[in-house]
Amino acid sequence: MSTSSMAARHHVTTASHGVDLAHARWRKSSYSGGANDCVEVAELGERAAVRDSKDVSRGPLLFPKATMRALIGGIASGTFGGCQG
Numbered sequence: 001m002s003t004s005s006m007a008a009r010h011h012v013t014t015a016s017h018g019v020d021l022a023h024a025r026w027r028k029s030s031y032s033g034g035a036n037d038c039v040e041v042a043e044l045g046e047r048a049a050v051r052d053s054k055d056v057s058r059g060p061l062l063f064p065k066a067t068m069r070a071l072i073g074g075i076a077s078g079t080f081g082g083c084q085g
Helices: 003-009 065-077
Strands: 039-044 047-052 061-064
Touching (some): 061 065
Antiparallel strands (some): 039 047, 047 061
16 A cells, blocks of 8 residues: 555544535436436545545535545546455
8 A cells, every 4th residue: 555545544434523524415326227226426625525425414524525535536447455446
């Protein structure tokens, strides 16, 4: 795991840290099939929020947008293995 990947882990926070989610516009993957069994994402200024659509009461995780782009890029390129769409 690269140093930047290790550092990125420390930038993840939960929404309970004073982030206003009242106006978050949650989006679900087009691959979810309407079964309500996937994750939802919302853009929140400089952050991206991710939550479990089955249990939204658990609250979302927050990532800096750059970290989210790196995660999605890694998944799309197969870097994380087994998660290619």
